Amino acid sequence: xxxxxxxxNRVKELRNKNNLTQEQxxxxxxxxxxxxxxxxxxxxxxxxxxxxxxxxxxxxSLDDLFWMKEDGE
Amino acid sequence: xxxxxxxxxxxxxxxxxxxxxxSLFTYSLYTSGGAYWVLPIIAVVFVVWTIIxxxxxxxxxxxxxxxxxxxxxxxxxxxxAGYITFWINMFGTAVIFILYSFIGINKINPLNFVGIxxxxxxxxxxxxxxxxxxEK
Numbered sequence: 001x002x003x004x005x006x007x008x009n010r011v012k013e014l015r016n017k018n019n020l021t022q023e024q025x026x027x028x029x030x031x032x033x034x035x036x037x038x039x040x041x042x043x044x045x046x047x048x049x050x051x052x053x054x055x056x057x058x059x060x061s062l063d064d065l066f067w068m069k070e071d072g073e
Numbered sequence: 074x075x076x077x078x079x080x081x082x083x084x085x086x087x088x089x090x091x092x093x094x095x096s097l098f099t100y101s102l103y104t105s106g107g108a109y110w111v112l113p114i115i116a117v118v119f120v121v122w123t124i125i126x127x128x129x130x131x132x133x134x135x136x137x138x139x140x141x142x143x144x145x146x147x148x149x150x151x152x153x154a155g156y157i158t159f160w161i162n163m164f165g166t167a168v169i170f171i172l173y174s175f176i177g178i179n180k181i182n183p184l185n186f187v188g189i190x191x192x193x194x195x196x197x198x199x200x201x202x203x204x205x206x207x208e209k
Contacts, residue, residue, distance in 0.1 A: 031144035034206060038146060047145050
């Protein structure tokens with residue numbers, strides 16, 4: 001069953017803007033590099049805690065970093 | 074805990090497993106049957122795993138960095154792998170019981186089946202977890 005809503009993010013874009021590598025970002029938010037890769041590829045939806053940590057590290061707000069779209073929109 | 078510290082613990086455990094395996098082999102010469110092959114197989118797998126990790130750590134020069142291979146995503150995949158392994162275990166145990174109802178308990182030592190299930194569980198859990206974590 002497919003989800004009706006899909007979650008998108010700008011993690012990769014803002015990481016590049018802040019001149020951070022995936023390894024550096026993973027260390028800053030205390031997760032593995034594979035998790036950062038999965039989030040950037042929109043394959044994994046992070047928990048609220050991790051999403052907030054990413055927003056703080058990438059110096060943005062949560063709703064700027066993550067947003068939701070209805071499937072097929 | 075650094076990768077170096079964890080690696081040393083694994084080396085110590087490998088040595089203990091190998092020493093126990095040798096003593097078990099010697100003992101098994103005087104006994105018949107039994108799952109005496111389980112521990113040696115686990116020892117060999119563990120030693121190979123430790124060597125691979127050592128090579129990987131040397132290549133990436135991670136010896137003195139803190140261990141960070143667990144997070145919410147890997148935990149989630151561990152639970153998924155554990156759930157599937159649980160059902161493999163249930164199915165395997167049911168098959169063993171059915172098999173014994175046909176062939177009787179005296180033909181094959183039950184310890185051998187316990188050993189097979191034990192190894193199957195470890196392999197399936199590690200394989201599934203690795204697959205889920207590295208799934209692209």
